[in-house]
Structure formats: C-alpha cells, structure tokens
Amino acid sequence: MIQLVWLVPVLPLAGFLINGLFRNSLSKGMTGIVGCGVLLASFILSLLIFGEVRHEGFQSVTVTLFDFISVDKLHIPFAFQVDQLSALFLLIITGVGFLIHLYSTAYMHEEEAPHYARYFSYLNLFVFSMLLLVLGANYVILFIGWEGVGLCSYLLIGYWFKNVDYTNAAKKAFIMNRIGDLGFLIAIFWMINQFGSVTFGEVFSAAQGAPVKVLTGITLLLFVGATGKSAQIPLYTWLPDAMAGPTPVSALIHAATMVTAGIYMIARSNILYSLAPLTQNVVAIIGLATALLAATIALKQNDIKKVLAYSTVSQLGYMFLGLGVGAYTGAVFHVMTHAFFKALLFLGAGSVIHAMGGEQDIRKMGGLRKHVGTTHWTFLVGCIAIAGIPPFSGFFSKDEILAGAFGKSPVYYAVGVFTALLTAFYMFRLYATTFLGNFRGTHEQEHHLHESPAAMTIPLVVLALLAAVAGFLGVPEAFAKDSHWLAHFLDPIFAHNATAEHAAEAGASQEWMLMGISVAVALIGVIAAWTRFSKKPDLAEPAGFGKVLANKWYVDELYDAIIVRPLYAISKFLNNFIERFIDWIVNGVGRLVQYGGRQLRLLQSGQVGGYVLLMVVGILVLFLVELFVKK
Amino acid sequence: MNAIIISAVWGIIMMFSGVFTSKGSVVRNTAVLGLVLLLVGNYLDLIGYHFFPVDVHKMLFFDEFGLLANTVIFGSTLIFVLLSGRDIENIAPRMPVAECFALVFFVLCGVSLVTTFNTLLMLFLGIEIISIPLYILTGSDKRNLKSNEASLKYFLMGCFSTGLMLLGIALLYGASPTGSFSIDELGIGRVNLSALYMAGLLLLLVAMGFKVSAAPFHFWTPDVYDGAPTVFTSFMATIVKAGIFIGFIRLFNETFGDSQSKWQLFVAIITATTLFIGNITAVFQQSVKRMLAYSSIAQAGFMLLALLSINGLARDGILLYAAAYSLATIGVFAILIKMKDYTFEGFNGLAKHHPLLAATCTIFLLSLAGIPLTAGFFAKYYMLASVVETGHYLWLVIFAVLCAAVSVYYYFRVIQAMYFKDGDAQTMELRPAFKGLLVVVAALIILLGVFPQLLLDKLNTLIYTW
Amino acid sequence: MALVGAILVVISKNPVHSVLWLIVVFMAISGHYILLNAQFLAIVNLIVYAGAIMVLFLFVFMLMNLNADTEPQKNKWLKIAGVVAGGSLLLVFVAALKNADMKNQLAVMNKGEIGLIHNLGMALFQDYVVPFEISSVLFLSAMVGVVVIGKKD
Amino acid sequence: MIPVLLIAIPLVGGLAGFFIKNDKSARSWSLLVSLAALAVSLWGLSVGAKSPLLNADAEWLPALGSRFAVGLDGMGQILCLLTAIAFPVIFIATWRDEYSKSWNFYALMLLSQAGLLGVFLAMDALLFYFFWELALIPVYFLCSQWGGEKRIQATFKFFIYTFVGSLLMLVGIIWLYAHTPDHSFSLKSFYALRSSINGTDQVWLFWLFFIAFAIKMPIWPLHTWQPDTYEQSPTATTMVLSGVMVKMGVFGVIRWLAPVLPLGTWAWGDTASGFCIASMIYASLVAMQQDDLKRLIAYSSIAHIGLMALAIFATTTTGMQGVMIQMFNHGINIIGMWIVVDLIERQMGTRKISELGGLAQKAPALAILLVIVALANVALPLTNAFVGEFLLFSGVYSSKVTEYNVVFTVVAALSIILSAIYTLNMIQKVFFGNTNALTEKAKDIKLNEKVVLAAIVVLIVVIGVYPKPVLNLTKETVDMILTKMDYKKI
C-alpha cells in the first residue's frame, strides 16, 4: 500500500488537469464530483497508509519515482518519504481538504461553470502541491511543493481577478513568499555544498559532524523560508491581505495547511535545529513576537476574516515558539488542532458571510445566533477551542507548547500566556459582536439571512467535532502514563531530541499549576470579552493606541516606506538616469566619431597651399621622429 | 614585358582609332580587345612565353608577384571598361573617347612598369607615366570647373610629390655604395642605415604614400576624386591605386626589406593616421562619391598594413585586397555613375525601383566593409593576420579593427538609403548587359569571399618559391 | 648666386621677373654642371630649361597678361607659416644629414669623362635603351593629353 | 552529414525563398524548410553520440589552415535543437503577421537560421566567425526593413555594436591562430594552445573575446542596444534574437573562450562575474519600470542571460549543466513570451502595459498559457527554468574558483524576487483588472497559436519534471569543458 503513495498526490493532480482542461465543457456538478472525488480517494488512501504507519516499529519508507536532477555527484531523486510525520500531515491535508472542497461546492455555486471549474482545479493543484511538500523525501521536492502552494495561493487569492485590490493582494503574497523562498533556496545550496545531498536522511546524518556555524546558518536560512510561508515577522503582512480570496481558500490555505508548511519543514529538520541552539532561540523569539503582535492587532480588527487571519498569524507564532523551545510534538499537535478549529472558524465565517450576502464587517452583524444556528454553535466550539478551554482540543496543544516554553524560560511562558489571554479576548469579541446582541445590518440583509446548505454545514459539524475531541490524542502525561498518543506516535521523528519535552514534564505538580494558570487566563479573557461586547459591541472608530492597533502597527506603511518605495525609486533612477547615461555614452561614441568627422573635414580646406603645408608638416614630423624619438 | 609592349602599342592604336572612326562602340570594342590581349599576353608571360626577347638590362624584373598583380589589374580594367566604358562618352559632349582610352592604356603601361620595376629609374618613369595621363583624365571634363580644379590641384601636388620622390632617390643614390639605382644593389645588406639612406627612404615613403593617398599626404584625394569625372575616379581609385600599391610593396620589400625594423614605426604611424582620417572623415560626408573617396583613403590604410608587415601573408593579401577592393569599388562606382544624384538622399528607395542594382550595390558595399562571405573579408583578414604574424603592432590591429567598424557606419548609410528610406532614386537608363555584368561581379566577390584560394592557390606556390 | 636667384624667384611680385630669375638660377646650376665636368647636362639644361621651357612659361604669361597686381596677397600668416615650414624642413634635412658619413667624400671637379656626350650616349642607348623607349610613351601620353585638353570643343 | 544538412537546408531554402514571389507560398515554404531542419536535428539526436554522422570535415581553405569542420556535440545538439524548434514555432505563431514582400522576410529568416546553426556547429574558428556574422546580417536587414518606427537607428546601433565586438573577437582569433603550432583554426588546436599562452596574453585575449560575447549576450553595461532592438524589430525577428541569438554569446564563452583561455578566465572571472551580477540586478530593476511589453521582456532576458554567464565563470559541473539546460529553456520560454506579445500587439495594436488590462476575461486561453510561460520565466518549480536556475545558482554557490561564491549567489538570487515582481506586475496589468475600451473587443487566440503555445507549455512542463534526458545529453561536453577550464592543470 505504501508503494502506492504516489497516487495520493497524483489524484488531485488528475483532478486539476481534468477540471483545468475541460473547464469549458464540464458541468458544475461534474466539476464538483471530480474535485471532491479525487480528494476523497486521496483521503482514503491516506487513511490506509496511516493504518500501516501506525504500527509499532514502523520504519520510514522512501518511494523513488524517478531521477529528477542528477548532475555530477548531486542526485536529487523524485522520491516520497512516508513516515509518521508525513502520514499525519497527509491525513490532515486530505481530510480537511476534502471537507473544504465539499464546502466549496456550495459556497462557490454562484460562479459560472468555467470559473467554477477553474476554482476547483486551483484547489486540486494546491492539494497536490501540499502533498508534494509533505511527502518529499528531500529538500528539493519539498521546495517544489513549497513554491507550488505559494503559486496556488497566488492564483486563489487573485481568483476574482477583475478586482485590482485582490490581484494586488495575490501579488503581495507571492512576492513575500518568494523572499522567504530565497532563504530556503540558499539554504539548499549551502546544504548541497556542505553535505553534497539534499535527501533528508543523508543531510541529517551528515549534519552530526558539521560545524555549528554552518548548521546555524543553514537553519536560519530555512527559517527565513518558514517566516515567508508561515507568515512570521517580518514577512507576515501578506496573510491578512490574502483574505481577498474566497473564504474556503482562506480556510484551506491560509489557516489549515499551507501556512503550516513552515512548521512542517522545521519539524522535519528538527535534527538540524537541535544542533543549532542559536537558531532555536531565534525561532522561539520570532514566534513569540509574532504571536503577540498579531494578537494585539486582532484586537481591533472589524473584518471577520481579518480577525481570523491575525489569529492565524498569532497561532502560527505559537507553533514556532513550540519549535523554538524544542516542543516539536507540541507544535505538530497544535498544527493539527489548529487545522481543525481554524478551518472550522473560517468556514463558519464563510457561512456567515454567505448568509450576510457578502458582508464581512462584524460591526454590521450581530445577533446572528438566531438565524444561523448550526453555524453559530460550531463557531462557538471553534472559539472555545482556540481560546484554550479544556477539554477542547486547543487547550491540550497550546498547553504543551506553553509547558515547553516554561521549560526553556519563564519569560517565554509569561508572554505566551499573555498572548493566550489576548487570544481568548479577541476571539470572544468576535463571537460576541457577530452572534450576540441585535442585528445591525440593513433590513434587506436581515431578510436574506438564512442557514447555509448542507454541503456547507456538514463540514462545519465534522470539523466542530474534531476540534472538540482531537485534543485527546495528546493528553499530557500528567493525567496518565502514556496517555500522549501523539508523542508516542511521533517518537521516531523526534526521539533524538526529546530531552526538552521530558525535562518539562519532570514535575507533574508544576505542570498542573501551569495548566491551571493558562485555563484561568483563558477564562478571564473569555469572560471579559463576553461581558464587554455581548450587549454593547465596539462600533466606534478606534482612537489613540487602538488606532495604531487597528492600523496594524503601521507595518505595511513602514514596509512601503523603507522597502517598496526605495526599490521603485532606485528602479526609476536606473531607468531614467543610468540607463540613459549608458546609452548616452554609447551614442556618444558614435557622436564623437561624427564630430571628429566634421572637424577633420575642415582640414580639407580646398586650398592647395594648405594641403602642401600639411604635407610638409607631415614630413617634418616623420623626420623629427627619426631624429629624436627613435634613438 | 609582353604587357608593357602591348599596352603601349595598343595605346597608340587607340589613339588612331579615333581618327578612323567616330563610333563609340568600335572604339570601345577595340579597347576591350586590347585588354583581352593584355591579359593573354600577361598570362603567356606568366607561363614563361615571351613575345619579344628584349634585354632589359635588369631594369625590370618579371617575377610572378608582379605578373599576378598585372593579371588582377588588367582583369579589373576589363571589368571597368565593360561596366563603365560607355559612360566615358557621357562625360561631356564631343568627348574625345579614343584619346581617353589611349591614355587608359598608357596608364596601364605605367602600372605594369611599376609592378615589375627593378630600378628606381623605372619606378620613377612608371609613376610619371601613370600620373601624367591621370592629370589629363581628371581634367577631361573641360567645361566643368570642378574637373578643372581637380586636375590642377592634382597636377600641382603631383609635381610636388615628384620632387620629393626625386630628392629621396637622389639621396639614396648618394648613399648607395655602388652608385646605382638598382633595387638589388640598394637593398643588399642594409641593416645599419646611414642618415642619407634613411632620409631618402623616408622621402620615398612620403612620395609613395602620396600616390596611394596615405595620410597626411592624402589631401589631394578627396578633391580630385570628387572633381574628376566619375568614370575616371573609379579608374583612379581602383586600378591605379592597386598598381601603385604593388609597386610600393615591391619597393619596400626588395629594397628596404632587410632594414624593416628601422622604418616599420613610420609606416605604422602613417597607417594609423590614414585609417583614422579616412574613416572618420568619411562619416560626415553628404555625397556618396566623396564618401567613397575617403573610403578609398581608409582602404589604403588597410593596405598599408601589408607594407608594415612584409611577409608571405602580406604579399598574398595585398593581391587579394587589390582584387577585392577593385572589384567592389568599380562596381559601386559603376552604379554611382548611373545615379542622377550623388548624395546619400539620391540613393533613397533605390531598392524599390531597381532591386537588382540595390542588391549588387549592397554586396559591393558589404565587401568594402569587410563582412564575411565577401572577398573584402578575406582581404582585410589577410592584412590583419599578416600584422599579427609579425607579433608587433597589435595596437594597430585593434585600431584598424575599430576603424573597420566605423567604416561600416558610412557604407551602411548607403544601404540604409537604398533599402529602408523612401524616395525615388533617379537613375539613367540601364542596359540588361550592364545589369548582367554587375551580377557577375557580385558573384565573383562572393566566390572570392567563400573560396579565396581560387586566387590564393596560385600565390601560395609562389610564396614558397620566393 | 643660385641661392639668391632662387630666393628672388620666390619673392618676385611680377611673374615675369620670377621667370627671369629662374633662368638665372638655371644658369648658375649649369655652371655647377660644367664645374662638375657634366658638359652634356649643362648644355641640355641651358637649352631645354632656360631656353625652351622658360620661354614656354613666358609665353603663357604673355598669353594671360598677368602682372603683379593680378595676384592678390595671400594670407600673411599662411605665408609666414609657409616660410617657417620651408625653413624648418631645411633645418631638419640638414640635421638629418649632417651626421652622414660623407665628410671625406669628394665630388671631383673638372675630371672624368662620364659627363661627355659620347659616354652618356653609349650608356643611354645600350644599358638604358628600355627606359629611353619607355619615355617615348611618356611623351606620347603627354602629347595626347595636351591634345585632349587643348582641343577646342 | 547531419551538421552539413542542418546548415544546408535553411541556407539553400533561404536562397531559394528569395525567388518565391508569393506571400502564401513563401510562408509555407519557409515552414516546410524549418520543419525539415527540425527533422534533421531530431535525427541527429537519435543516432547516438558516437555516430560518425555527427561530424563532417572538408577541405576549405588549406592555405589558411581552416577547414570546413562541423560537428554536433552535446551542447551543439541542444542548441541546434533549440534553433530547429524555434523557427517552425515562430513561423506558425506569426502565421497571421503580414509583411510587405514577405518572401524576402522569410528567406532572410531562414538565412539567419543557417547562420545560427552554423555557429553552433562550427568546429573551426574561422568558420565560426563566418557564421557568426552570417547570422547577424540577415537580422540586420530583417529589423531595418520590417521593424518599428525607429528601427533604422536602433538596428544600426545594434549592428555596429555587435560588429565591433565580433571584430575584436576576430583579432583574438587571428592571434590565437598565429600561435597554434600547426597554423590551424581547428577547435582542437585552439584547445591545445591553452598551456602555451602565458598569463598576460591570456588576459587581454580574454577581454577581446569576452567583450564580443558580452555584447551579444548582452552583459551590463554593453546591453543598451538590446531593448531598443527588441522593441523595434518585427516580433518574429525578436524571437530569433532573444530566443536563439543571445545564446550565441553564452555558447561562445563556453566553447571558444573559457576552455581556450583558462588562465585569463580564471584571473578575470570574478570581475566578469561582477558584471554579470550587475547585469542581472540592474536589468531586473529597470524592467520594473518598463511600460512596453517588449522592453520589459528584453530586460528580463538580460537578467536571465546574466545568470547563465555567471554560472560559466563559476566553473562547476552543476553550474555548467545548468547553463546548458537553461540555454534551451530560456529560448523556449522567451519565445513563448514573445508569441503572447505578438498576439496582443496584433489584436490591440499596442504593447503599452498601461493601455491594456482585463484581457483574462476576453482571452482566457491566452491568459492561462501566458501565465504558465511567465511562471516559467520566474523559474517556478516544475517548470523547466526551475531546473536550470536551480543548477545555476547551486553551481555558483559551490564554485571553487572564487572566494565570493556566497556573495555572488545571494546578490544574484535577489533577481529571483525582482523577476517575480516585474513579471507579476505585467500579468496583473495586462490580464487582470477590468477591461477598458481597447481590450473590450479582444478575442481569444486562434488554433495555430494555441497549438504552438501549448507545445511550448508542454515542453516547459516536461523538461521541468523530467530534465534528465537533456542533462544527459550535455554531460560529456560539460566534463570536457571543465577539464579544459581547470587552470591548475596547466
């Protein structure tokens, strides 16, 4: 079965090709069936594979398809690696992916058939790329998927290409990702130069003896790649803008899967990172800073998707914190739970927007609880999960990360907890403003309000269930010995450096205390938000510090001022001055020749006397050379 | 010897032909016949059959180099007469055609002297025999002030240069240990030169440089070429110039070959100046005819490279150059004669009205510019290669190459005018035979450009026997 | 005498005077020829140059009725430049040749037979017969030329 | 046999083409001839590397030591294939372009093909020079006759510029020739020279050659002819120029410069690399400012070529393999870009980015195909250019001949970002957004155009996914060149 792993990505690829090539002839129904069908098939395959991987003592399997690049001593096979980590991600991607595809069939139903097919083909292509990313047995295949998901994100953000803002957002996403990718690429070149290989296993074993400096460099560069893809400081600004795409896309790409590619990559390279403590610290600090920054911004956003977007950035920061402190399992765990509840939240938001007829501003919502029942309670589940209230899944995964952070440094922990507070607060601000209170939209909108069709609510329900219970996959050891199934499962991947986690788990009482703090903090946040916004939503234009937050700390403007504009200024300068100057010189040589011609011509005065005189001068010169120079 | 005698005799025949007939075609055909005879006679010389066993007392020396050069020159003249002979009649009303042809033959006689001289006396006589008819041909358009002016300028400056040349010869004579003008005796064992000898050498260099229009002794060239009737400009710029060049090379090879290192620098200076002035000044010309005059200076600069590096390649190359340059220039001038307007604008749109004319003209110009696949490329190639072979004066090679690039500019101006600019270029009536011949010449240029060994094979054997 | 005459040729305003001074120069040169025992050349020089050619010049002057006034003054600077150039040419020549190892060479005066008509004639018609014949071509061409140019049309 | 056919078919076909005084038949004839050349090229691929059919050698100029020696090695194969593919593609794609006296146009195109193939096949320096110029001259006439408004000046500048370069090269060739012991122009004799020329001579010879090739590629600051020429040329010719002709420069460096003058290359490789990088970054930045599609692509081409040249001087197997495959890829991709530009210009009558917009609504097929080609242009994985650029950068990074390999890689790699910026900007402004009055009337592309573009896309993807055959093809050449470039072994 594992040998058939190539089918998992190839099926969505086939879906992409079918939907893409025959988009003009396929009916919407057919498109939907193809688009979802391939995903379902992949999911089933993934399940089967997972079933095999789950067995005790499973060794990772590499499936080589063909030789991709083979030059000199460098061999880069087109190979897939199946192990615990990739199998887990396969499940998340195909599973959540399938649900979102299903959701999309209803959500996008108003599109014309060709565009509908285009949408599904992009979506399929995305899943294909994502699967390549997690299945790749070496960094280059990983990178192919890495850039592939970037491309699909670009295509999907700019799906409504008539809107210039949307295409701008798409462009921004692509370019910011590219900046990160550059770091990744250079890291790959470095690896090739240093280790002569990019295959995971070979790199990891070669890394054991490598100088720390080199490893620090490589890992830092890889991390630069991750900051791009996973929207960390300083490259996070594209993600909120990426909400321009259709909401299911935001759910799939910008919440559940693609943005976690960075986490996956670092988790995959955990051996390298463990050997480079400096990088680990950098990762942790950046992650923490991002988590905090994004959470503060989320406090003041009024666009339902923007709040979720910043929340995503913040949660991703959490995951990096986990990676940075060595809590790899925790990070991966959080990826999984986050995939569930964030996809749920996004799809719920989509359902809300669908109900509101495209309105995204939460100030114009309110009281939707009565109109969209299923959406409401699933959304609530998502909010609880993300806020970290037990026994919902977010609690377990977040707590594991916080525990890891505490083990590393209490400061990390303190900031993490504060962020958790903010998270709980803004999520419930969002919840309260949207679903509680009275409806504030137009009359027409109110009339239009309706619950979404089954194709949309079923995924919601499924995800809500998952978001609620998935946490039990990783119950802390403090509850019961060997209760952390996930840690156990991922042991083969992270076993080499499980020390950090185990250190944190050393004191069970301490862990109980930490859990207590975080639950308390989350509850404070929830209650504060609930009480503050359920009756009197925050409708006023923000002022003072709130305005800074609402304007996202002016980071976009800062980037514009220090990078974008100077870049264009330089480019303009080069085009208008340097280019002309070089051309002027080139033409100047020509003009000089012409000028010389015009001047020399004057020697030809037409007068014999002048001619003879010049001849005599010529003779004189020759004789003078003979007399004086040549000796 | 055959050639000298035939050309002299045929000159007289031409002179009298004018008395017996007034029909231009008869005169022309006689001239063509004479040229064919010349070629045959010269060929017989080459294979060792001489009509007249004349004892020349070592005044002349008929080696293969000179005779081959003669072949090239006579061949070019034949093409010249065939292409442009008819236009002599059109220079002025009641043009004395027969006399002009007679003068042409006398010039050829002079050229064959210059290519085979073995004593400075013969060189001097040869050059004078070339010059005097040319003064006249230049002024043959009597009513045209330009022609008058050109003639007088040419004459005065020509005499002046003759004076210089004679002074040079006199000094050489003074320096000669045996008191002889023979280039054999002058040349032997001269490695350390006396001041007298060196001064004579320099003056000869100057005088010969004047004749081949090397800067800064070139000033007559543009004016004379411009003022002279175009037919004769064509003749002067090609056949005569090539002939004198052969003599030039011969003189410096035979007489001063041993002391090459002493005078190379001067030749280099003159070459550089010539290339520079010729090319740069040509850029700004408005008249194609005058541009061609400057270009002929520039081409002379290239030929001087052969003088700089007298070696096997140079001797090979100068013949090829002479052939390539003459063919192309004769062709261009033949077309120019047919144009009503000699300025660049006059060529505007020629390709639309006379595609064949334009196409052949393009090939000629490409050859002059030295673009591969034309004879001009290999000509230039040989010049450059011969200098590189000496291992010195690489700066001159690069300089020459840059000048060649400049030359592309003005040659291509004509091509641009013909092909890419709108206008209606006025030409005179064109005969099919004329067109056919143009095509033949163009084909010849291409042929030499792809297989230069057709001409060079002969030379190659000669180099190894030299 | 030759030098003075030569200078006067150049500076005379009236062309006719120039011709006359030139004849003086030629005579002086002929005197040198005689001193050098080149009688034939001396005679030829007198007859051909001083006689025929100069008379030809004079005729042309008469024909054109030229006198001093008809020649406008040349640019002064150009004149100075011309003199300077000529002078420096002389200087350079002298500089170049003064080191020539000719100090002890003599041009024999009043001796030797080679300048005699007989000897010259023998050489001319034996060794130099080819150039002699060829010079006829030269004359022919000159003749044709003058006909072409001079013919009224 | 095969090389001779490759040269002879377009040459004879082109000459014959002058006499077909009929628009339609001239067009068909040229397509036929170019397809024949393609067939021969494919035949050449199929016979195997050792086949005697791949070489031909005949007496040409015995007096000069030059022979008509032509041969197909791996690099020759790949570039000949590119040339052979490019021309039919160009002919089909521009099938609907109208030219006055089109028979002359097509004949000149075929002649330039003959010249190009000759350049890639020549195993004799003089022959190489011959073809080098032969490729240039038809292009000069093509551009000046059928180009845009300012064509005459632009192409004249181009012509003189490249001519200066090639003349300098000629001086170098002659010098080398004069120093070969057997007085021969053959590639072998030239390669044998490298140990007998001392360092100083190698240095100035290096510059003579490099300037010639740098003008052709072009490398900053010798590039200014290129945007003007591309802009003014008829698009079919621009495709030849940018798709194939710029490769002549790269090819020249690999075959005639680096292995012949390893010491010179080594001594000044860093400086040359500096120019290459400057050219990449500079061109990318300038491209961001362009409003004319043709100029934009022209600058983008400069940037891409700069990378290839950079990788040559890195002297690594990976880099060199990258150059080989990228020469092919770049040719394919940029021809694809030009086809799109041509389609747009023919329909809209403008190439100004600012005047276009919203084409994706009206011409979805065109938009999709362009996006794929453009993505290949920015070297997205699974397109052919990714393989090329990956190898190129990797090669530069692992270079052993320079101390600045990391700096070079990092700075050069910035162009990846810049290329994404200008390419996406272009796509966005041309295809996305709302239609305007001009683009309102746009129609989607016709079948022939769809077919060629699709063919290009297929090539892009196939090579992007499975580049191995191409890499294998050039393996031996690369090894040989690198052995010759090893300055330590001298």
Add this chain to the structure above:
Amino acid sequence: MPINYYIFLSLALFCIGVAGVLTRRNAIIIFMCVELMLNAVNLLLVAFSKMHQHALAAGNPGAGIDGQIFVFFIMVVAAAEVSVGLAIIVMMYRNTHSTDVNFLNRLKH
C-alpha cells in the same frame, strides 16, 4: 669640393622651392618653384654621380654615369610635365580667367 657643400646647396635650393610652393598663389609660379625643386635634385644627382665616380673609378670606369642618365630622364619628364601642366593651367584660365590657386575651392571638406 666636399660633397657636403653640394648636398646643402641642393637642399637649400629644394627648400626654397618648397617655401615657394607654400607661399605663392599663382599656379604658374608654384609650378616654377616645383621646377626649382627638380633642378635642385638634378644638381644633387650630378654631384653624387661625380662622387661615385671618384670613389669607384678604380673598379669601374663607368661608375657614376647612372646619376647623370637619371638627370637626363628627369629633364625629359619635366619637359613632358611642363607641357601638360601649362595646358591644364591654360584650360583653367580659359574657364576662370585666373591662375590663382586659392580661387580653387569648389572642392573641399
């Protein structure tokens, strides 16, 4: 007489001729100056001829005769030149009624 005297005398004459060519504008006088130059050369040749005769008389009684023959030919050529030259000048005069060379400036640049 030492040969140097003759050399310098001839050179002086020659240079006066050159200076004349440079300074005068009348075509005929320029032409006369050229004749002056030729005569200077003639004188020099004769002087050299006698020098050679003196130096080489022992081995070759006819030594030096070449120089004088050359002078003869120079005179021949000069005569031919004069005829042609005067014809040209006369032709010019017929058209322009001037012999001023500076009048000739239709051709320049």
